[in-house]
């Protein structure tokens with residue numbers, strides 16, 4: 001394999017235009033956030049029953065995707081697949097940027113974002129949520145060092161070891177994120193033990209899809225070459241991950257169908273849940289898995305960059321749908337306090353809870369994505385993250 | 401009271417510095433009325449010798465009666481006709497206690513009972529809270545420290561009883577002993593200000609003319625509540641979760 005040359009991207013009009021657009025989206029998102037935080041959450045669609053809404057859907061998607069985006073770097077350095085090595089830096093960068101975007105949303109959706117300092121100084125070590133904060137901070141640190149070992153020649157020899165640490169850390173992080181739901185024992189929709197591992201597999205798919213979108217767009221925008229060899233490798237990987245996520249989804253729902261206490265919520269998601277059922281079948285399964293798989297494995301589309309890009313876009317959309325079904329759907333289904341009884345109260349006992357998200361919630365969520373992209377754009381402009389070329393001659397098909 | 405004592409109080413008592421002082425003021429009449437022996441010394445942490453609990457006799461509880469809910473609203477300054485949550489939709493308004501109507505699907509038997517924070521021995525809300533705002537006092541009362549809560553709402557996700565509420569807007573007109581605030585989570589505090597003052601009752605238990613609600617020390621064998629628990633079959637809601645709730649029910 002030839003030595004790979006890494007360069008910064010060029011500035012120029014295109015770059016500033018991109019930044020201006022992303023900046024505008026972030027600005028509007030912040031306005032929406034200010035509206036929510038200034039008035040209080042009554043201006044949102046969230047209520048006493050649906051306490052986590054659209055912002056959490058986007059935030060958790062980005063956080064899960066973050067650990068998945070690091071996968072490319074891991075495969076390159078931990079598993080010694082040389083062909084992925086040139087992508088290592090960008091993969092780590094996208095991972096950090098995704099995590100930043102996701103966490104920014106989470107923080108801005110708090111009831112008291114001004115008390116962030118309390119969250120950092122009063123730790124409850126029994127809380128899986130607090131553990132997640134430790135994992136997130138550690139992720140920044142480890143991946144930061146990892147990027148350094150990849151970029152700094154003197155540090156190169158350590159890159160594989162740090163890469164392994166980063167890999168293990170990210171597995172723990174995604175499991176912990178998934179476990180946020182697994183720990184909610186009382187919620188029929190969430191207490192499956194499979195939630196943690198399932199989130200890991202989903203993170204592979206979402207992270208890679210997002211990574212591809214960034215890679216493809218930045219190579220197009222900067223006029224760099226991205227050859228068929230690399231495209232094919234990444235496409236194969238994406239196909240495997242999407243199929244894996246689909247497999248886990250099926251296993252989880254089948255397992256739940258056999259557990260009597262989950263029958264109700266399963267029927268709700270799979271059959272009678274209205275918007276949640278629609279999003280599950282059409283969003284998560286059809287758009288997020290089946291159509292992308294068809295595109296990726298149908299030779300004419302699977303081997304073209306456009307095809308892979310379209311499939312990646314669908315995987316991302318399907319992923320957001322999946323988060324909506326998991327996060328909001330899981331809350332919409334009523335808690336069962338008195339099995340075997342019909343219940344009613346002034347506090348929505350026994351009824352399917354409704355949620356109509358408002359514009360500001362979407363703006364906050366989309367702001368997280370824009371923030372991620374802006375961070376990547378600024379970083380690749382200023383540091384040497386991107387290989388000057390990923391043409392077939394660089395990404396040698398015969399190297400392992 | 402020294403500065404460090406004050407800080408201690410903040411944690412132990414659920415209220416912040418300002419409110420702690422306020423609570424001390426309201427405590428004074430309690431001390432006079434009920435005798436110093438029963439009131440808790442606010443300089444000392446709550447004692448684990450005591451476990452406060454509540455027994456609700458659903459056989460006595462009337463369908464359509466809402467007295468306990470109204471009493472809680474008046475006592476703690478939430479909800480009701482003059483709710484200070486002016487902007488929040490009905491789905492967004494806080495409810496510390498609610499009446500739930502039950503109908504047995506197989507027999508058609510109906511019942512009515514109040515549900516509030518069950519003051520678990522192993523509270524999931526305390527386990528998940530990232531900042532330790534959600535806490536359980538040594539005497540079994542589960543509280544939110546208003547000054548540590550960041551409003552992440554994880555405790556609401558974790559609570560099996562839907563006992564917690566999030567405040568969706570700025571509030572005025574609050575009770576000194578029950579501070580509430582935008583962006584924070586709150587719930588039934590077992591009228592801890594009354595318990596600390598040695599009154600041994602809650603607003604809801606006093607309000608119930610049918611005598612359906614008994615409050616007392618579960619650890620004290622001689623207490624009325626312990627006697628009732630000993631002599632009658634009682635249940636915990638979602639006992640399968642193993643949370644060992646401090647609130648028990650008779651008749652369901």
Ligand code: SF4
Pocket residue numbers: 525528529530531532533534544548549550551552553554555556584585
């Ligand atoms: S909302 Fe407040 S009390 Fe509840 S878990 Fe979050 S910080 Fe703790």
